[in-house]
Amino acid sequence: MATRSRRNKAGARPRQESKVGFYLVAVPVAGFLIKMITMANIVGGGAWLGADGENYLTGVKGLLDQGYFSDKDVLSFWPAGYPILIWFLAKISLAHVLWLLSISQSIFYAYSCYFFLKQLRGTQLQPYIFPIGIVMTFNPTLSLSSLVVGYESPIASCMLMIVGLILKSQRQNTHIELAKHISLVGLFSYLATFMQPRWVLTSIVIALIWALMLKGNKTRAMVLIGVIAIMTIAPAVLIQRNSHAIQKAVISTNLGATMRIGAGESTSGGYLHSGPEVPCDPTPPSTVTSDSDLVKCVLRWYVSNPSKTLQLAINRAWYFWSPWSGPLGNGTMARNPWLKIDPIQNIAQTSAAGKDLVYQSFGKAVSFFWTVIGISLFFTGFFWLRSMKGLYSNLAYLAFTPVVLSWLISIATIGDHRFRLPTLSLSLFLQVLGYFALIHKVKTKSFSFNSEMVHKKVKKN
Numbered sequence: 001m002a003t004r005s006r007r008n009k010a011g012a013r014p015r016q017e018s019k020v021g022f023y024l025v026a027v028p029v030a031g032f033l034i035k036m037i038t039m040a041n042i043v044g045g046g047a048w049l050g051a052d053g054e055n056y057l058t059g060v061k062g063l064l065d066q067g068y069f070s071d072k073d074v075l076s077f078w079p080a081g082y083p084i085l086i087w088f089l090a091k092i093s094l095a096h097v098l099w100l101l102s103i104s105q106s107i108f109y110a111y112s113c114y115f116f117l118k119q120l121r122g123t124q125l126q127p128y129i130f131p132i133g134i135v136m137t138f139n140p141t142l143s144l145s146s147l148v149v150g151y152e153s154p155i156a157s158c159m160l161m162i163v164g165l166i167l168k169s170q171r172q173n174t175h176i177e178l179a180k181h182i183s184l185v186g187l188f189s190y191l192a193t194f195m196q197p198r199w200v201l202t203s204i205v206i207a208l209i210w211a212l213m214l215k216g217n218k219t220r221a222m223v224l225i226g227v228i229a230i231m232t233i234a235p236a237v238l239i240q241r242n243s244h245a246i247q248k249a250v251i252s253t254n255l256g257a258t259m260r261i262g263a264g265e266s267t268s269g270g271y272l273h274s275g276p277e278v279p280c281d282p283t284p285p286s287t288v289t290s291d292s293d294l295v296k297c298v299l300r301w302y303v304s305n306p307s308k309t310l311q312l313a314i315n316r317a318w319y320f321w322s323p324w325s326g327p328l329g330n331g332t333m334a335r336n337p338w339l340k341i342d343p344i345q346n347i348a349q350t351s352a353a354g355k356d357l358v359y360q361s362f363g364k365a366v367s368f369f370w371t372v373i374g375i376s377l378f379f380t381g382f383f384w385l386r387s388m389k390g391l392y393s394n395l396a397y398l399a400f401t402p403v404v405l406s407w408l409i410s411i412a413t414i415g416d417h418r419f420r421l422p423t424l425s426l427s428l429f430l431q432v433l434g435y436f437a438l439i440h441k442v443k444t445k446s447f448s449f450n451s452e453m454v455h456k457k458v459k460k461n
Contacts, residue, residue, distance in 0.1 A: 020121060020126065020129060021121075023129060023130045023133060024114055024117055024118055024121065024129065024133070025114065027113075027117075027130070027133040027134060027137050028110040028111070028113045028114045028133070028137055029110065030137070031110060031113075031137035031138060031143060032106055032107065032110040035102075035106045035143065035144075035146065035147060036103075036106070038144070038147060039099070039102050039103070039106075039147055042147065044098075045096075045098055045099065046096070046097075046098030046099035046100075046101065046102050047098040047099075047101055047102045047147055047148060047149050048147060048148050048149070048335065048337050049148070049149050049335060050145075050148040050149050050150030050152070050335055051150065051332040051333070051334075051335060051418060052078060052150065053148070053149035053150065053335070055074045055077075055078055056074075056078070056082055056083050056086065056149055056150070057083075057086075057149065058072065058074050059072055059074045059075045059078070059080060059083030060083045060086045060087050060090060060097075062074070062075055062083075063075070063083060063084065063087040064087065064090060064094070068084075068241065069241060069244045069245045070245060071245045071246055075241075075242075075245065076242050076245065076246050076248070076250070076252060076253050077252060077253050077254050077257075078252060078254060079194075079195070079196060079197050079238060079251060079252045080238055080241060080242070080252075081151075081193075081194035081195045081196075081197075081234065081237075081238060082150075082151045082194075082195045082196075084194075085194075085195070086101060086149075089101055089104065098149070101149065102146065102147045105146040105147070105153050105154055105157075106146040106147065108146075108153075108154060108157045109143075109146045109153055109154075109156065109157045110137075111157075112156075112157035112158075112160035112161050112164070112425075113133060113136050113137055113160060113425075115160065115161060115164045116136075116160040116161070116163060116164040116425075116429075117129050117132065117133050117136075118164070119164045119167040119168050120132070120167075123391070123392075124388065124392065124449075125392070125433075128432065128433065128436055131432055131436075132428075132429055132432045132433075135428050135431075135432050136425055136428055136429065139424070139428055140337075140338035140342075141324055141333075141336055141337075141338045141421070141424070142156060142421065142424045142425060142428065144336075144337040144338055145336075145337075145421060147337065148335070148337065151195040151196050151422070152418070152421040152422045153421075154191070154192075154195060155192045155195060155196060155199065155422035155423075156421065156422050156423065156424055156425040157425070158188045158189070158191055158192040159192070159402055159422070159423060159425055159426055160425050160426070161184075161188045162185050162188050162189060162192075162206060163395070163398045163399060163426065165181050165184050165185050165188070166181070166185060166206075166210050166213075166394075166398060167391070167394075167395060167398075168181065169181040169210075170213070170391055170394070178219070178222070178223075179222075179226075182222065182223055182226035182227055183226070183230065185206075185207075185210070185227050186226055186227045186228075186229070186230025186231055187230060189203035189206070189207075189227060189230065189231040190230050190231050190233055190234045191234075192422075193231055193234040193235060194234040194237070194238070196422070197234070197235050197238065197251045197252065198409055200231070200232070200235060201405060201409070202401075202402050202405050202406070203227065203228070203231045204228060204231075205401055205402075205405060206227075206398065206401065206402065207223060207224050207227035207228055207231075208224065209394075209397050209398060209401060210223050210227070210398075211223040211224045213394050235251050238251045238252070239251055250291070253290075253291040254291070255291055255294075255295055255413075256290075256291040256292065256293065256294025256295040256297075256298065257291065257294060258413050258414050259294065259295060259298040259412075259413050259414070260277055260278055260280070260294050260297075260298055261273045261414050262312065262316060262413055262414035262415060263278050263298045263301055263302065263312065264276060264277060264278055264301075265305070265308060267312075268312075268315050268330075268415075269311075269312035269313070269315040269316040269319065269414070269415045270315065270316070270319050270330045270331070270414065270415040270416065271330070271331060271332050271414060271415070271416050272330075278297055278298050278301045279297070280293055280294055280297035280298075281293075313411050313412075315415055316410055316411045316413075316414065316415030317407065317410075317411050317415075318330075318371070318415070319331060319410070319415030319416060319417060320406075320407050320410040320411070320415060320416070320417060320419055320420055321371050321374060321375050321407075321417070321420065322367075322371060322417045323367050323370060323371060323417070324336050324338065324339065324342075324417065325339055325342060325344065325345055326344060326358060326359070326363055326366075326367045327358070327359045327360075327363050327364045327367055328364060328367040328368060328371065329367070329417065330415060330416070330417060331415070331416035331417035331418045331419075332416055332418045333417055333418050333421075344358055374431060376434070377430075377431040377434030377435055377438075378403070378427050378430050378431050378434060379434070380433075380434035380437050380438065381429070381430035381431055381432065381433035381434030381435075381437060382396050382399070382400045382430050382434075383396075383437075383447075384433055384434065384436075384437035384440075384447060384449065385399075385430065385433055387447065387448070387449055388449045396430075399426040399427075399429055399430050400426075400430065402423045402426055403420075403423040403426055403427045403430075406419055406420065406422065406423050407419075407420075
């Protein structure tokens with residue numbers, strides 16, 4: 001009997017591992033196939049336009065007409081990295097460039113989900129791989145954003161690859177493997193920064209967190225120098241392009257304008273500015289107000305108006321987590337593809353009574369609690385994962401930090417829930433863990449993580 005029991009257990013392990021392996025592949029592939037079907041039904045061919053979609057495509061047209069050093073205003077006002085990537089795809093097929101964009105972004109996101117989840121295999125988080133994969137793959141806004149002309153989905157994919165690679169590096173101690181992982185993390189940090197230069201800060205902080213995980217000053221220095229050196233090529237390329245194209249050594253010229261939208265005595269801090277703008281005169285001898293002038297003017301206004309600055313910061317902190325639609329939604333996600341079939345939106349558009357239900361007291365209460373629950377699950381997941389110590393604590397900080405940095409940047413500039421999208425893959429991961437932490441609390445009366453119980457659950461599954 002004992003021998004038969006051991007054989008049954010031995011036979012169960014390969015079956016269980018095969019089941020996990022099936023989920024790792026099947027969930028992202030299913031999501032990708034559904035998106036291919038969706039793509040075939042997009043009117044106009046291949047992709048939807050995001051918030052800045054026309055501007056990116058105008059930039060691509062400038063690159064096609066004038067070449068890499070095109071002086072189109074949109075290529076200097078908005079960072080030129082994302083249009084340049086689309087331009088490369090247009091070289092393959094101009095007529096089908098939007099199809100190529102959606103397919104490449106969807107493949108990238110599907111693979112990044114697979115790669116990230118694969119790193120959880122064999123860990124104490126293995127029982128949660130399937131629900132994490134389902135939420136990441138089928139979250140409507142995040143998943144459909146790969147079919148949108150916008151940098152948000154590729155950066156979300158980059159973040160999953162970066163965190164997954166750092167996790168993988170924790171299990172491989174050879175210098176050759178470490179050097180390979182440094183190069184790949186640097187490459188994905190480069191790609192994210194090339195599309196959105198504010199990822200410079202996120203990349204540096206992630207490199208620092210990774211370095212602190214390791215032992216030995218030489219190894220830490222190798223990680224910091226390697227990742228940052230590769231990543232900083234991205235802003236250098238953008239500066240060099242703009243220096244040649246518009247004779248200005250800048251990454252882009254929209255920081256001051258963005259900060260100005262979020263500041264002012266009568267505005268709320270969101271994208272829809274109200275009231276007079278922060279006054280700003282050009283610095284002599286120039287007669288035109290530059291982007292750097294606007295940044296300085298807004299910063300001076302903040303110093304001179306501390307109470308209003310605090311109120312704006314609180315508003316922007318809330319807007320970052322606000323729903324994609326409804327009475328409390330605030331940001332530039334009006335073109336969110338999910339809103340085309342969102343049942344709540346449909347209720348609001350069906351009748352006057354439906355609109356009142358969604359946008360009056362009941363709808364505001366639901367939106368408020370939905371936002372609070374999302375924030376609470378995010379922090380609960382972080383603290384629960386951190387409490388597991390070791391590798392899990394490192395993972396907690398790697399997933400938590402990019403989200404918080406994006407949040408802080410939003411607080412400092414403009415309140416927009418779209419700023420949440422590039423790190424939504426990581427925040428959803430922590431929110432799923434937050435949900436299971438609460439389930440664990442209900443069952444055990446404690447948040448304390450019991451590794452033996454989890455190992456039993458792994459074997460049972």
